[in-house]
Amino acid sequence: MTTKEKIQIIIQRAVQKISWPPDVSLEINYPSSINFGHYSCNIAMILARSLKKSPQELAQELKTELLKDQEVLTTFSKVEVAGPGFLNFHLSTRYLEQELLAINKQKAKYGQSKLAKKEKVMIEFISANPTGPLTLANGRGGFCGDVLANVLQRCGYTVSREYYINDAGNQIVTLGKSVLAAAKKIPDDESYYHGEYIKDWLQQRQLKLDNYLNKPEELGQKVAEDIFTQSIKPVISSGMKIAFDRYYSEYQELHQKDQIKKVLTLLKKSGHVYQSEQAWWFASTKFGDDKDRVLLTADERPTYFLVDIAYHLDKAQRGFNNMIDIWGADHAGYVARLKSAVKVIQPQVQLEVIIMQLVRLISGGKEFKMSKRQGTYVTMDYLLKILPLDVVRWFFVMYTANTHFDFNLDLAKDKSEKNPVYYVQYAHARISSIIHKTAKLKINKTSLSDAEAEGLYLLLRWPELLKEIGVTWQLNLITSYLLELTKSFHQYYQAYRVMENDEVASHRLNIVKGYQIVLADLLATLGISAPDKMEK
Incomplete structure (x- = not known):
């Protein structure tokens, strides 16, 4: 139980005793x-309005009742009425010391939650078309998906990470034609892919391309598989x-197993599908869309929409009623129609979609342009060759998904404590050094003073923050909290x-160990290392 939850229970207990409405929404x-x-x-x-009393009067009434509770007297050093009617709670040194001991005993388990109790959830992310290397946009969705999976696992979910391979459809046809055009077998077109990787593939495979002049999709599948x-x-x-x-192949799992025809049959039975101009349409305007959407074209080719359904x-059907998809910004308008179609055939499914906004790589005040088809973009492979993985992970999750993100390459390359990743890692390494030096020293049993307890409340916020992120998915709160916690450690x-004098105060050792445990668990949640030593 977190401290927030404990306070909620204490207040609810007092509310019942003074006969206030029991169903009030309570926020701490x-x-x-x-x-x-x-x-x-x-x-x-x-x-105040429903009880027809001033907020200050009600807050005072509740405070009086709270102070009759023995648990309140041990948990808080002070409960006060402030401002227009707030009830403020000051944690006692005794309570903070108890929680510090709990952190040292439970270690990484201290931050874990039973929010979901092993409920299954699938997170599908990256899922980049196999038509070229991974871009920075793919990287942002990738790291955010991985960290979200770590958070939900710590909240008690049984999480499955899945990558959907788009190895069928128009983009694969285009890829095949791009190779043929690069080999001068067909005229080029601005819609084709033009990256150097196309030419590299031609040199490596040296296929008889004349055999594929009328089979661009088959050629595209070969290229896609290699990419x-x-x-x-x-x-x-x-x-x-x-x-x-799992890496899930669209071609193998849906097309070859005839799953697309099966889902179209289900949609027809739902009453939300109709035929017009020899094509089959989903009546998405019934669900707020601006127009109905084609499922199967007149020449019986399934649209991306139908395949996605x-x-x-x-x-x-694999048992995942909780689904989280992480998509790029160009798919934002696609969310509502997919959700409505899924609800039609699987009402119990909870599908949520996180839209990742665009990324720009900035260095020296200049932007690197990204265009997969033109071949003028920065790949994740390149970024990971010039920057440590820990730095890349941090930078990609330090902003909310719904904001455009400028990746500051100059700051990312900085190896000093100006770089937020190193600032936190240096703190962890310093703590490790302190603990190592105390190993052979005499430890004196000492107690926590009120002054030293002041900053410890931040350590108690990790399990509360974890639960919040498990609901809101605001991953940037982790990096913000890490910086705040690191600053608190340095001040202490x-x-x-x-x-x-070659002696160790036990309570101070427990404090630095508490910082180390929480810092390490936060970094592990981000997939970032917690080093015991740092190179200057």
């Missing part, structure tokens, strides 16, 4: 300044260190000495 927040306490509640202001196995997958597994539970049906380290 962090005050804007530590001077106003560690936690705050505005329940008095919420109930995926030789370029995309190695970067994901070896470079980005992302371990997918079939894929999500397959997910549900400058003010107090763990070792004096």
Whole structure:
């Protein structure tokens, strides 16, 4: 149970005793300044109108009842009424010391949550078309998907990571034609892919391309398979260190197994599909779309929309009723229609989509342009060759998904503590050094003072933050919290000495160990290393 949850229970208990409405929505927040306490509640202001009393009067009434509770007296050093009717709670030194001991005992388990109780969820991310190398945009979605999976696992979910290989359809036909055009077998077109990797593939494979002049999709599938196995997958597994539970082939799993016809049959039975001009349409305007969408063209070719519905049906049939998709910004307008179609055939499914906004790589004030077809873009492979993985991971999750992101290459290359990754890692390494030096020294049993307890409340926020991110998916809160926690450690380290005259104060050792445990768990959640030593 987190401290927030404990306060909620304490307040609810008091509310019942003074006969206030029991079903009021109760929120516990962090005050804007530590001077106003560690936690705050505005329940008095919420109930003021219905109870026909001033918020200050109600807050005072609740405070009086709270102070009759023995648990309140041990948990808080002070409960006060402030401002227009806030109830502010100051944690006691005794409580903070108990939680510090809990952190040292539970270690990484301290931050874990039972929010979901092993509920299954699938996160499908990256899923880049196998028509070229991974771009920075793919990297952003990749790292955010991986970190979100780590968060949800810590919240008690059974998480499956999946990569959907788009190895069929128009983009594969275009890829085949791009190769033929690069080999001068057919005229070039601006819609084709023009990266150097096309020419490289031609040199490596040396196929008899005349055999594929009328079979561009078959040729495209060969090229796509090579791009995926030789370029995309190695970067994901070896470079980005992302371990997918499954790589799902659209061609093998949906087209060859005839799953697309099956889902079209289900959609027809739903009553939301009709035929017009020899094509089959989904009546998406019934669900707020600006126009109905084609499922099967007049020449009986399935659209991407129909294929995607079939894929999500397959997910549900594999037992995943909770689905999270991470898509690029160019797919934002596609979300509502897919959700509505999935609901039609699988009402129990909860499908959520995270849209990742665009990335720009900035160096020296200049932007590198990205265009997969023109071949003028920065690949993830290149970025991982010039920057450590830890730095790349941090930078990609430090902003919310719905904001455009400028990747500051100059700051990322900086190896000093100006770089936020190194700032945090240096703190962890310093703590490791302190703990190592105390190993052979005498440890004196000491108690936590009120002054030293001041900054420890931040350590207690990790399990609360984890639960919040498990619901909101705001991964940038982790990096922000890490920086705040690291600053707090440095302030403590400058003010107090763990070792004096070859002796160690036990409570101070517990404090630095507490910082180390939480810092390490946060970094592990991000997939970033927590080094014991740092090279200057």
